Amino acid sequence: MNEITSTLNDFLVNTKSTSALILNGKGKMITSLHVDYSDSVATMSAAILSMSEKFLTDLDKGALKQLLLKTSDGVVVGNKISGTNFVVAFSKEGSNLALLMRSTEELSAELSKNSLLK
Numbered sequence: 001m002n003e004i005t006s007t008l009n010d011f012l013v014n015t016k017s018t019s020a021l022i023l024n025g026k027g028k029m030i031t032s033l034h035v036d037y038s039d040s041v042a043t044m045s046a047a048i049l050s051m052s053e054k055f056l057t058d059l060d061k062g063a064l065k066q067l068l069l070k071t072s073d074g075v076v077v078g079n080k081i082s083g084t085n086f087v088v089a090f091s092k093e094g095s096n097l098a099l100l101m102r103s104t105e106e107l108s109a110e111l112s113k114n115s116l117l118k
Contacts, residue, residue, distance in 0.1 A: 003114065004022065004030070004031055004111065004114055004116065004117070005031050005033070007107065007110060007111060007114075008020055008022065008031060008033055008087075008107075009033055011089070011103060011104075011107045012033060012034070012089075014103060015089070015091065015099060015100050015103045015104075016091070017089045017090060017091040017100065018034060018074070018090050018091060018092055019032070019033060019034035019035045019089075019090045020032065020033055020034075020035070020087060020088060020089040020090065021033070021035045021038055021041060021042055021045070021087070021088050022081070022085065022086070022087050022088075022111070022117070023042040023045055023046055023085070023086055023088065024046075024084055024085050024086075025046060025049075025050070025083070025084025025085070025086075026046060026084070027042050027043035027044075027045070027046030027047065028042065029041075029042035030085070030116075030117070035090070041088075045078060045086065045088050046086075048067070048069075048078070049064065049067065049078055049086055052064050052067055063080075064080060065079070065080055065105075066078065066079045066080070066101065066104065066105060067079075068097075068101065072093075073092065073093060074090065074091050074092040074093045075090075075091050075093075075097060075100065076088060076089070076090050076091075077089045077091075077100055077101055077104045079104045079105055079107070079108040080108060081108045081111045081112050081117050082108075082111075082112035082117060082118055083117075083118060085111075085117045087104065087107055087108055087111060089104050089107075
């Protein structure tokens, strides 16, 4: 698990994101960095991701790969790692959105190689 946390920490440093967490499809938090109430956030994130996947499936628009939520204070990017695992990153307004989205996708690809997240 330390390898996963280390990878997540490197991501936060490189993207200047404020926090991130990794969760499974059932809403169980796998690991998090700088997320208050991480278990609750993981559960809520899983609900949003599950509903988004169902929405896309029902409209025959393909599988969910990445989800972006823009708020008055910043952005939230969720990205599928593999199977039902997701990484969710939080960043303040003013972040380079394109860098954050691409880096989150690259992080997911790297994490998908970890046997604990397959």
